[in-house]
Amino acid sequence: MKLSDKVAAITGAARGIGKACAKRFLDDGVKVVISDVDADGLTAAAAELGRPEALRTVVGNVAKRVDVDQLVATAVKEFGRLDIMVNNAGVARNRDILEITEEEFDEIIGINLKGAFFGVQAAAKQMIAQGGGGVIVNMSSVNALLAIPALATYAMSKGGMKQLTSVAAVALAPHNIRVVAVGPGTILTDMVASSIYTSEEARKTVMSRTPAGRGGEPSEVASVVAFLASDDASYITGQTIYPDGGRLILNYTVPVKDK
């Protein structure tokens, strides 16, 4: 297996895309530390994932640097090193742009963008300390490029993540560390249920702009993360790859009658 014996850390992995990445990595022979702010969810995810010899958990809030440092430290303490960091934790809040408070702005940017920045820093410091090499994957979104007016803070955070990925890729290339991002379209997780599919009309609107005609599965994002983390992607750095069912290339709408 291409990722056999690598060590990975994943934030926001109690459910959804992060948990799917953990499952995929475990299936590929990776030792994994999963982290989440939701302690109960993390315990349940660990029980579901199994593989106690290859899996550890750390409760943590990515908006706090000390918690992200603790995640990296746990990977080193438990498995001796860190090869792959997945900065996946993220939140979305629906809000009219004129109503967004300073606290809400700080919350979303603090988790989605600052948290990923802490993850890049903490992982890169460890990767350099162990001699260089490694891959950092940031979980972006099609909203790095597209504009949904009700998700302004979310779009701003993912737009910033695009540049975080580019800048870190250039800065860390001399250390043989690749920094990439994955920008999913609509993936069927709790986040989509609560902030995108808020009505049947909203779901149909999304489908009218999704040539694949369906939402994506978390495993379909995890497989892209696994590819990017492997040496098969050894010449890819600084880029965001979009598993989006054709969303970004569409300058049109598609019929949704039977979907």
Ligand SMILES: NC(=O)c1ccc[n+]([C@@H]2O[C@H](COP(=O)([O-])OP(=O)(O)OC[C@H]3O[C@@H](n4cnc5c(N)ncnc54)[C@H](O)[C@@H]3O)[C@@H](O)[C@H]2O)c1
């Ligand atoms: N689902 C989609 O359609 C979609 C599309 C594009 C991008 N994404 C991105 O993928 C990532 C995962 O999304 P998901 O759909 O699996 O969402 P989700 O809501 O199902 O899971 C997110 C996880 O992050 C955790 N989390 C939230 N705040 C945290 C914090 N401060 N510190 C640590 N953990 C925290 C949550 O507890 C949860 O377990 C996010 O970055 C999201 O923006 C999702």
